[in-house]
Amino acid sequence: MRDDFLLYPGCVIPSKLPYLEAAAVFILERLEVTASPFPEFSCCFEPVGLRSLGPETWLGACGRLHSLAAGRPLLTLCDGCTLSLFESGRILSHEGTERREVQGLMRELNRSLEQVSEVVGLLELLHSRLESIKRCMVKKQRIRLLIHPGCHCEHICHEKGLSAVKMMEDIVLALGGEPVTPSEGLCCGGGLTSVNDALGRNIMEDALDGMEALGAEAIITSCPFCFTQFDVIGRRIPVLHLAELCAWALGWEVDSTSFHRTRLRPSAD
Amino acid sequence: MSEHHPAGDLRSSFHLQDCLQCSQCTERCPSARHGGVRPDEVVSAVLEDREPQGIWDCLLCHRCLEVCPSDIDIVMLMTHLRHRSALDGVAPDRFLRTGSILVKEGRGFPSNPRVQKQREELGLSPLVDSDRAMRELGKIISRTRFAYER
Structure with a gap:
């Protein structure tokens, strides 16, 4: 690269x-x-x-x-x-x-x-810099996170011969978190918001049912569309973006969860 | 069928005659699982010169693409069917409005004063799109068939 x-x-x-x-x-x-x-x-x-x-x-x-x-x-x-x-x-x-x-x-x-x-x-870049992240980390992020790269991220990685799920699991583990992975990729339904709201919500609620059963404290994603769908429309499980989690681990002091609709801040060491 | 993207062209462009009707695409489709579009039926409709149903219920999540044993690019087939529908005046208002915003502002998802203030507080530079970029985007749009709310 x-x-x-x-x-x-x-x-x-x-x-x-x-x-x-x-x-x-x-x-x-x-x-x-x-x-x-x-x-x-x-x-x-x-x-x-x-x-x-x-x-x-x-x-x-x-x-x-x-x-x-x-x-x-x-x-x-x-x-x-x-x-x-x-x-x-x-x-x-x-x-x-x-x-x-x-x-x-x-x-x-x-x-x-x-x-x-x-x-x-961003997911691929961060995974390629995992050793550097471990060296620069100042605050472990101890949180149980539901791994959700999102359909498009998973597809691109699939085409590149990579696993988005595995890369996200590796990063969460390196940052001190506990990854929880569904048995299959779940769709957030966001592509149907304001197009077919009922269908989009059914798809999302089905995904959230599966996620809740796994007992994660929050969802982690690298996709801003999935992030918005779960944070603004779903509002059942807090969602974090990969950039936030990694930045906090590296010493970023901004409490960006104050901008979230569904709030959670992981405890740091 | 529409004069835009005739079915015969789509059949050959996407080698739809190779479809095995195995329905793996539909089994993986989150929309189909909840009563939305069935990708296998969309392919059948184009093959049989019928109007495909539910194309705007597709999430374009690409899962169908990953399992198709005949490597049919259902995502781009769906995209072209949607384009044809949009050129015929049938498309969700949300998409047409976003298209209109993009044409006017150069971004499908533009900023607002509240976000600009947040950017300043976060130490980010203001969002300013260059005149040249806007002109070039305008030329690309004018030379291609882009459907949006006029």
């Missing part, structure tokens, strides 16, 4: 959940990860709603982002962005009509698309 990252924060975290961005920035500084701000930021057209409104638009917008990155690896904070950039990169790395069409669009913008970038999500 190259480590001269461009940090692509996405829309949701900077615009709705800025404390997660602050936690991630703290982690990157503490672990001495080089991650420059993304130049000329624009939206990735997340893969559930916006991509459906225009798959060609999605590919063009993601092509522009790959063009701007010019081969530097992209570090993403949102699993929707990770998926958008990863899947578009896979399409655009092959010679074919779609790549030629996006290259034509880039020429109209006075840009060029020569190569696509590797896309690394």
Whole structure:
């Protein structure tokens, strides 16, 4: 993995959940990860709603982002962005009509698309720096956490030959927590909020029933959509974002749970 | 069937004739488990030139993709069916509104003064999108078929 990252924060975290961005920035500084701000930021057209409104638009917008990155690896904070950039990169790395069409669009913008970038999500990055995290840790996070990477994170990792669940378990253990893992991945139903609320809620409640039976104190996720769904709509089990847990372990003093709807702060050593 | 993305094109683009009708996609689908869309029936509908049902109940979670023994990209099939539906004027208001916000503001999920203040308190820089990025995004949108609330 190259480590001269461009940090692509996405829309949701900077615009709705800025404390997660602050936690991630703290982690990157503490672990001495080089991650420059993304130049000329624009939206990735997340893969559930916006991509459906225009798959060609999605590919063009993601092509522009790959063009701007010019081969530097992209570090993403949102699993929707990770998926958008990863899947578009896979399409655009092959010679074919779609790549030629996006290259034509880039020429109209006075840009060029020569190569696509590797896309690394926060979970994958943190797992690759596990030894560094252990060295820099100042406060163990003793909490029993339900492992929930989320569907998109799990899929990207599956495609890369990695296990999102195993990586998240390893990180939680390293931070002093106790991971609790469901027998199969559970869906938060968030993609259906305000689309088919009844169906989305049924899917979420079913997931929460399974989670409650496992007796975790909180859910841990790396996805801002799952995070919001469980924190704002579910409100049965507190949810923590991976960035918060890791940042606290590394000495971040912000009580970001004050921004949560369903609050919990793990006890620290 | 719609004039956008004709069924014959979708059948060949996604090699749907390779579907074994094993229904593994549907067994793994969280929406189908709760009475939502059935991916196997969507594939059958396209093969038989019928209108597929429940496409907006798909979570695009990708689980179907991971189990399909014929490697049919059901996620992108569903995406193209949704796009076709949106171009025909049928799509959830939530998505169309988000599309409209994106066209106007450059972000599907824009900030507000309260969040900008939070960013300041957290030591983060203000969110300001560049004019050039907005212009370029506008050009990409105008050159492609993006459906949004106008």
